[in-house]
Amino acid sequence: MFSSILVANRGEIARRVFHTCRALGITTVAVYSDPDAHALHAAEADLGVRLPGRSAAETYLRADLIIEAALAAGAEAVHPGYGFLSENAEFAQAVLDAGLGWIGPSPAAMSAMGSKVRSKELMAGAGVPVLGVVESPGEADLPLLIKASAGGGGRGMRVVERLADLPEQLAAARAEALAAFGDETVFCEPYLPTGRHVEVQVLADRHGTVWTVGERDCSVQRRHQKVIEETPAPTVGEPLRQRLYAAARQAAQAIGYEGAGTVEFLVGPDGRFFFLEMNTRLQVEHPVTEAVTGLDLVRLQLEIARGDRLPPSPPDPRGHAVEARLYAEDPAHDYRPHTGVLQAFDIPGIVSRFESGGAPRGLRLDSGVTAGDEIGVHYDPMLAKVVAWAPTRDEAVSALAGALSRARIHGVVTNLDQLVRVLRDPVFRSGGADTGFLATFPSAPADPDCVRLSAVAAALADAVGSRRTAVLGGLPNGWRNLPSMPRRRSFTTDDSTVDVHYRFSRDGVAVVDGPVVGTVSADRVELFRDRVRHAFAVARYDDATYVDSALGSVRLVPVDRFPKSGPAGPGGSLVAPMPGTVVRVAVAVGDTVAAGQPLLWLEAMKMQHQLPAPAAGVIAELRAKAGDQVEPGTVLVVLEQVGLEQVVLEQVADEHVVREREQETA
Structure with a gap:
């Protein structure tokens, strides 16, 4: 076995590999960018090497820097995560050329599957059903799915339903693929909006043994990125399962x-079923397979890389496992990622971290963050993976x-409520x-009853907390010189104001x-409604x-009784909703735009986000250009607002001028 291993990655996957390495007595080496200098994966590794820079392109995508780090730290092998x-x-190949071990398939096998276009050709030749690549898209090919050839995880993926949108979507997909994988190559294939995404875990040694270790259903996705995964797949019967296994073995054997x-x-x-791609690495969702088989897939990776033989067959899976990915993003606003300090991060009932254990049921947490961490803009917004396994699917x-x-997660907006x-x-x-499930899943408004009671609890807890810091601490709590008048506390939520x-x-x-009040402290309030006690934990x-509370989690912003005046952006301003980099501006000063028309694109957390016009109008100012780094609240575009009728008239006039010029040149 290798004596020391560098993990060329960050976050929870780096910690996951370190977990197995520690159990085997292997020295661990981390690499970290400047924003990750105090990250958990950097702190808990035996050795760490700084990669100067902030973005992925400057750090984790720099093969030369990572290999230099491995050699400097004395690592014997590299695990890519x-x-x-x-x-x-x-x-x-560069890792091998440097005299280091590689924890993964051969470069030749990676190359064969690294190009999604080439991999489809190989699989078709091996008799595996494939969705063909669309070379010259036409109306009959719609809808199309643009995919990055060099990677996955939803990066560089776009659905195209109109040919007129194809050039713009191709440009966006290429830019995203380049930022995520260092390769802008993309391709188009037919898009099936109601299919099931089912994948088969394979393990193969250099002696010819190929395992198929269960299948996983990963159909619940947003932006073509998985959110919930489970094994076994709930709608895959035994005949289909065996055909999927056979096709997966064919795929692995075809490339050695x-x-x-x-x-x-x-x-x-x-x-x-149709072959989509082969991921020549460990998957994000590998914990569900470990939960039902008892295998340590990272350990098996290390043993295979050492040259060990696999047993003739894998263990039979038992029970059911399901994984949810927790993201710092807002499903109610097109899954916009959120940054900030993770003030609290507590998920109850966790029995293990980075391993599933041997019990028949349990909860596992794989995470790269903890309370107090800064969730920044440079990397993926995934906070954690939470896995449950039990004898039956319903129990899990x-x-x-x-x-x-x-769970108690404070400081950033998350998809927690949607997951539940x-x-x-x-x-x-x-x-x-199916894969279209989340696209039509309703974004539920906050429960008004939950918000109201939570606001009451927050107001009472705040009153007790304020009493502790009162200047005249000997006065009765809440003393006023006009006791008949009630006190008032106001809070805002995403879409309303609540007065208590x-x-x-x-x-x-x-x-x-309001409700009957029970015990009140600065961090806990009991309220009785219809004789039912509700307990609320309050954190300020x-x-x-x-x-x-059991009703849900509510974020409230206290309304300042004496608000401070400050500068405001011009009316009709488009402001940055998050920190990021402007990657494209689609308008110029003087352009007339309609409400909702894309004005520019902002890159944050490895994804591009389209920012539309907040209203119809004329572009008065452009305060940002491609390449600018912006902070939340930065004014990007100033609009002189006009009525929709005026926009339509101007567009009709522009089209009339174009037609006249076309007739003149005909």
Whole structure:
């Protein structure tokens, strides 16, 4: 076995590999960018090497710097994790050329599958059903899916439903693929909006043994990136399962594969399936396979790289496992990523981290962050993977939903609420979710009752907390020189303002037209409604108050009774909703635009985000250009607003002029 290993990655996958290495007595080496200098993966490795810079292109995508780091730290081998350079055959070859071991398949096998276009040709030749590449798209080929040839994870993927949109979407996909994988090559294939995404885990040694270690259903996706994965797939019967396994073995054998890999398929409603791609690395969702098999897939990767033989067959899977990916993003606003300080990060019931253990049921957490960490703009917004396994699917899904519903995550907006609602949705529970499921999944508004009671709890807890810091601490709590008037505290949520009126007396505190108040402290409040006690945990930070209860988690922003005046942006301004880099500006000063028309694109957390015009108008100022780094609230574009009728008239006039010029030149 290798004595020391460098992981050419960051976050939770680096920690996952370190976990197995420590159990085997292997020295661990981390690489870290400047924003990751204090990250968990950098702190817990035995050795660490700085990669100067902030962006992925400056750091984790620099093969030369990573190899230099491995040699400087005395590492014997490199594990690529997933993402970044994990499927880059040139990087793998450079590692080997430097005299280091490579924890993965051969560069030749990676090259064969690294080009999604070439891999489809190879699989077709091996008899595996494929969705063909569309070379010259026409109307009959719609809808199309643009994909990055060099990677996955949703980066560089775009659905095109109109040919007129193809050039713009190709440009965006190429830019995203280049930022994520260092390769802008993309291609088009037919898009099946209602298929099931089913993949097969394979393991193969250099002695000819190929394992198929169960299948995973990864159909619940947004932006073509997986959100919930499970094994076994709920709608795959035994005949289809065996055909998928056979196709996966054919794929691995066709390229002489070694190591851990995943063969991905799209399964149609009629049971037909098509090869999508082969990921020549460990998958993000590998924990669900470990949970039902008891295998340590990272350990098997290391043993295969050492030249060990696999046993003739893998262990039979037992029970069911389901994984949810927790992201710092807002599903209600097109999954916009969020940055900030992670003030609290607590998920109850976790029995293991980075391993599934041998118990018949449990909860596992794989995460690269902890409370106090800064969630920045440079990398993927995934905070953690939470995995539940149990003897049955219903038990596993219920356990995961219950744990997430009781989680306390403060400081950034997350998809936590959506995950819970999906896991409890009847369609998902019946196994009916396909790849189009989240696109039509409703964005539920906050429960007004939950928000109201949470605001009451926040107001009362704030009153107690304020009492502790009062100048005249000997006065009764809530003392006023006009005791008949109730006190008022106001909070804002995403879409409303909540006012709470209450008064203190010798008998305690009472809410005007509200619930009966029980025990109150600075961080916990009990309220009784219809004889039912509700307990609320209250946490106050500089910018917001978080209230957690069995009703849900609510973020409240206290309204300052004496608001400070400050500069405001011009009316009609388009402001940056997040920190990021402007990658493209689609308009010029003087252009007339309609409400919702794309004005520019901002890159943040390895994804491009289209920013539309907030209203119809004329571009008065452009305050940003391609390449600019911007902070939240930065004014990017100033609009002189006009009525929609005026925009339509101007567009009609422009089209009339164009037609006249075409007639003149005809």
